[in-house]
Amino acid sequence: MLDIVIVGGGPIGIACGLEAQKKELSYIILEKGPIVNSIYNYPVNMQFFSSSERLEIDDIPFISKEAKPSRTEALEYYRRIVTSNTLNLKLFEKVIEINKSESAFHIQTTKASYACKNVVLATGFYDIPNTLEIKGEELPKVTHYYKDPHFYAGQKLAIVGASNSAIDAALECWRKGAEVTLIIRGSEIGKRVKYWVRPDIINRIEEGSIKVYYNSNITEIRPFEIDVETQKGIKTIENDFVLALIGYKPSFNFLEQLGITLSKDNAKKPTYNEETMETNVKGIYLAGVICGGMETHKWFIENSRIHAKMIVEDIIVK
The missing domain is CATH 3.50.50.60 (FAD/NAD(P)-binding domain)
Structure with missing residues (x-):
């Protein structure tokens, strides 16, 4: 049985994998598309608002030609992190269902089944347009x-x-x-x-x-x-x-199916502990922009990369 299954292979999912690996926890990252699928699907000429150092994860330097890197540079940066650290990342493997028993979470994907003690949802919000x-x-x-x-x-x-x-x-x-x-x-x-x-x-x-x-x-x-x-x-x-181009939203149905409660206002913010990132469902954690619900403008790579350490530290304490 794995210690952690991380759903989402974007920058924050990768950061969670790096942190789990450093702490010698068994883990797997499941990504339904290529490495950093959301960034891959950004406009080809996109330039980030943030500077390259603010997009760094795990203190790994991100060198770009200009202060604000391009989509292409970001794709290469995160790809090299995955390959250089031999992260346990499964690509083009979509999560179909997550069920919880007394002793474990059971994850069914398009390719395999997994059992784990903890689940980290780092799925972002780019897949469902308004x-x-x-x-x-x-x-x-x-x-x-x-x-x-x-x-x-x-x-x-x-x-x-x-x-x-x-x-x-x-x-x-x-x-x-x-x-x-x-x-x-x-x-x-x-x-x-x-x-x-x-x-x-x-x-x-x-x-x-x-x-x-x-x-x-x-x-x-x-x-x-x-x-x-x-x-x-x-x-x-x-x-x-x-x-x-009127914005995107997380999969609220998926969150609710897992038993995660959402705020009653228009923000639909998922319930989680801001010190540990654990939701109201014990053993399920949130990482990255999914934490904001409809307020997708409040969370970015630079202010949610810290979620990885918070989550792994809480899992180790348990």
């Missing part, structure tokens, strides 16, 4: 993930959202020749947009290069056009593609 809940959202022209601006060159592109992902996509796609329209529910660009990006998007909007509708929502999507509810009424716009 949706618009409107007619036409199921059309193939609509996506909730942005990858590469080249795809949208010469196309009429509507981008829903006001935060970093939406603004980065708008600027990149416009520079590759897309006709970009931003649709923003609020009255301005998001306050958490990267400080070096904000002047760029504001200037592009003011000069008319990127169209924007504030205080507006898409109400229907059709194959070649969309309806936008604006302060002046419904406006129909010609459209080829829609990027609905």
